[in-house]
Amino acid sequence: NAGVTQTPKFQVLKTGQSMTLQCAQDMNHNSMYWYRQDPGMGLRLIYYSASEGTTDKGEVPNGYNVSRLNKREFSLRLESAAPSQTSVYFCASSEFTQSPYNEQFFGPGTRLTVL
Amino acid sequence: AQRVTQPEKLLSVFKGAPVELKCNYSYSGSPELFWYVQYSRQRLQLLLRHISRESIKGFTADLNKGETSFHLKKPFAQEEDSAMYYCALTETSGSRLTFGEGTQLTVNP
Numbered sequence: 001n002a003g004v005t006q007t008p009k010f011q012v013l014k015t016g017q018s019m020t021l022q023c024a025q026d027m028n029h030n031s032m033y034w035y036r037q038d039p040g041m042g043l044r045l046i047y048y049s050a051s052e053g054t055t056d057k058g059e060v061p062n063g064y065n066v067s068r069l070n071k072r073e074f075s076l077r078l079e080s081a082a083p084s085q086t087s088v089y090f091c092a093s094s095e096f097t098q099s100p101y102n103e104q105f106f107g108p109g110t111r112l113t114v115l
Numbered sequence: 116a117q118r119v120t121q122p123e124k125l126l127s128v129f130k131g132a133p134v135e136l137k138c139n140y141s142y143s144g145s146p147e148l149f150w151y152v153q154y155s156r157q158r159l160q161l162l163l164r165h166i167s168r169e170s171i172k173g174f175t176a177d178l179n180k181g182e183t184s185f186h187l188k189k190p191f192a193q194e195e196d197s198a199m200y201y202c203a204l205t206e207t208s209g210s211r212l213t214f215g216e217g218t219q220l221t222v223n224p
Binding site for chain 2: 004033035040041042043044045048058059090092101102103104105106107108109
């Protein structure tokens with residue numbers, strides 16, 4: 001099993017360009033998440049999908065949109081990239097939607113630079 | 116709103132020394148606490164969770180509700196423990212994790 005996969009691994013954009021980060025999991029998990037990781041700020045939740053067909057805003061949703069394409073795939077879109085969106089983006093998934101045993105499994109990350 | 120604070124961005128110890136990574140939280144309900152770890156060039160992964168009362172790789176963490184802390188401890192640090200450590204909190208009935216800022220632990224030979 002590959003677990004959680006993300007594409008691309010690296011991306012450089014110019015301000016105003018758009019792009020979609022792809023995420024897929026092969027663990028049959030119900031819930032999927034997008035985080036951004038910035039130095040000194042830890043991981044912050046952008047959006048999450050508790051189950052197929054649902055999405056909800058996290059802590060820092062502005063400037064992003066998401067699509068839960070099916071149970072396996074959860075994409076993150078930047079419509080008009082800004083330098084403040086330069087970050088490392090992580091996708092994660094978990095089996096249980098509501099459980100204190102909930103372990104999240106993370107992808108390898110996408111390093112995005114916006115010039 | 117729930118919040119997790121890790122006061123030390125960087126922590127450096129020598130091999131064989133005890134290590135404690137601090138984590139404080141604020142939450143009005145009954146939280147569940149976790150420690151995640153990211154080794155160099157590896158994915159972020161779960162290290163341990165409070166509810167399981169487990170010891171992983173020699174690490175333990177005790178939830179102190181009075182002090183709202185969940186410090187991670189290991190009596191004898193090893194070089195392979197060098198990594199970024201994140202404390203995280205979730206609601207008992209929720210799936211969302213709130214992460215702290217992270218502590219970069221370096222264990223020197």
